[in-house]
Amino acid sequence: MTQSIATLITRNLHEVFGEGDPQRRRSVIETIFTEDAAFYAPDGIHRGWAEIDQIAGTIRAMHPDFVYTPLGEPEDLHGAAGRLRWAAGRPGEQPVYAGTDFITVRDNRIAALYLFFDTNPA
Numbered sequence: 001m002t003q004s005i006a007t008l009i010t011r012n013l014h015e016v017f018g019e020g021d022p023q024r025r026r027s028v029i030e031t032i033f034t035e036d037a038a039f040y041a042p043d044g045i046h047r048g049w050a051e052i053d054q055i056a057g058t059i060r061a062m063h064p065d066f067v068y069t070p071l072g073e074p075e076d077l078h079g080a081a082g083r084l085r086w087a088a089g090r091p092g093e094q095p096v097y098a099g100t101d102f103i104t105v106r107d108n109r110i111a112a113l114y115l116f117f118d119t120n121p122a
Contacts, residue, residue, distance in 0.1 A: 002108055003032065005076040005077075005103070006073070008082070013086055014068060016056050017060065017068060018060070018067065020064055026049070029053050032110055034107060034109045034110065034111045037111055037112060038113070039051070039055065039113045043055075063096075065090055066096070069087050070084055072084075072085055080104065081105065083101060083102045084100070097117060098118040099116055099118055
């Protein structure tokens with residue numbers, strides 16, 4: 001199944017980092033990430049499905065009631081990379097933090113995810 005950059009990066013935001021159910025999250029990780037994918041985060045590099053699943057679960061557990069809201073449309077760079085700006089917080093409240101996700105794609109899956117936190121969530 002071919003998935004666009006927009007689909008991959010949006011699914012990552014909502015169905016991986018926004019997902020509270022561990023089984024659903026792991027299933028999506030195995031669907032949209034390559035097995036050897038790497039997640040480059042400020043706290044370090046997380047490699048492979050198990051590590052990405054673990055850090056996504058840890059982040060979700062820190063703020064189980066937060067929702068991730070895209071700040072615009074995902075951008076696609078020649079079908080090989082993309083980015084998406086987003087904000088996170090409780091529904092109906094001002095965002096608590098924001099970031100930009102960058103992905104590179106190999107074999108129609110996310111091969112690398114790079115997270116940059118933005119200084120101003122608004």
